[in-house]
Amino acid sequence: MTADLGRVRSRYAGLQTYLKTILSELNEHISSENCEREKLLGFKNSVTAIVEQCASVHNEILSLLKPEEIEAEVVNHMKNLEPVHRVLASTDLKLEQTNPNTATTLGYGCLSGEALAAVSDLALSSSNYLEAIELLTHMESLLKIGKVRSRENIKELRMLYNHVENCIRNLKALKLDTSGYGSLLIPILKDRLPDDINMIIARNFGNNTWTLDKVLEYFNDELRAQEHCSTQSGTRSQFNEHDKSRKMDYTTSGLLSQTGKSSCVYCNKDGHSHSKCTNVSSPESRKSILRKNNRCFVCLDQGHIAKNCPSTYVCRRCKGGKHHISICTSNSHRASGDNQNKSNPDKADDTSASRTCWL
Numbered sequence: 001m002t003a004d005l006g007r008v009r010s011r012y013a014g015l016q017t018y019l020k021t022i023l024s025e026l027n028e029h030i031s032s033e034n035c036e037r038e039k040l041l042g043f044k045n046s047v048t049a050i051v052e053q054c055a056s057v058h059n060e061i062l063s064l065l066k067p068e069e070i071e072a073e074v075v076n077h078m079k080n081l082e083p084v085h086r087v088l089a090s091t092d093l094k095l096e097q098t099n100p101n102t103a104t105t106l107g108y109g110c111l112s113g114e115a116l117a118a119v120s121d122l123a124l125s126s127s128n129y130l131e132a133i134e135l136l137t138h139m140e141s142l143l144k145i146g147k148v149r150s151r152e153n154i155k156e157l158r159m160l161y162n163h164v165e166n167c168i169r170n171l172k173a174l175k176l177d178t179s180g181y182g183s184l185l186i187p188i189l190k191d192r193l194p195d196d197i198n199m200i201i202a203r204n205f206g207n208n209t210w211t212l213d214k215v216l217e218y219f220n221d222e223l224r225a226q227e228h229c230s231t232q233s234g235t236r237s238q239f240n241e242h243d244k245s246r247k248m249d250y251t252t253s254g255l256l257s258q259t260g261k262s263s264c265v266y267c268n269k270d271g272h273s274h275s276k277c278t279n280v281s282s283p284e285s286r287k288s289i290l291r292k293n294n295r296c297f298v299c300l301d302q303g304h305i306a307k308n309c310p311s312t313y314v315c316r317r318c319k320g321g322k323h324h325i326s327i328c329t330s331n332s333h334r335a336s337g338d339n340q341n342k343s344n345p346d347k348a349d350d351t352s353a354s355r356t357c358w359l
Helices: 002-031 037-064 067-098 113-119 126-143 154-173 178-192 195-205 212-259 283-292 334-340 345-358
Strands: none
Touching: 002 037, 002 067, 037 067, 067 154, 154 178, 154 212, 178 212, 195 212
């Protein structure tokens, strides 16, 4: 995939280089005294064709990028198009001036609907004509963005916000006041936001008049809150998975203790219960091993001490001590315990400690 991306980027770079050459020649021709209308049209058609090829190749680049790399790539592509729009605007103006039917008139008669409303407040002059083209270009880019259906789609909402903010930044660079085009961009933005976010913005405005700057402010506040909640949710999810894993470890440990399949905690050998260990038979030696391995004196599990053990187990040998039978120092009631568990009383008591603690 890396090799494919490299080849596509090389194609894109080649088209951009050729586009810059054509734009330079077009600028020179516009500035020349012998500017020919037919040649202008030829240049314009060439630029338009190259821009379309760049867009196609750029889409290939986006398809090969990781999701987190797409936003920066889109912004860079839009910046590459800015000089193209300016030169094309100058070309359109020159074509209008050289049109024999409108040589003495500069107007917006070819526009209608939202496009005409967007530029109707601009005075008809050469400089404002360029501003009008810029405004229409940004409106067109916003109209191409699809509606974000859910407020949970944080990634697309952030891309939408960044795109709108970039458009407004470029328009402000032309010293255009947001009050002049805000009423046109607000409906476009509302139509692309999820209904519940539109409702939140409407509550913030109350009975006040909607302004573009405030719409973006409320939109960004809600978006940041969504991003914060998403981060917190991810952290809680990781913590819950870790907690479940710990509980599973404890449950498995308890189960192995009940079935007698785990190794003896004192000698780490199989084949006998903890209380029947002959390798380490002294209660004091056994306690020393438990302390060393951070094991509970009641259930023999790790991670807590006897006073914090949730088990209700009571030693069956001494009939009252809250400790595991394997470390009991009393022998006075062994016979009673043997009567209750004729087959293997100490093993039965081993399993009851774990069963009481974990069940």
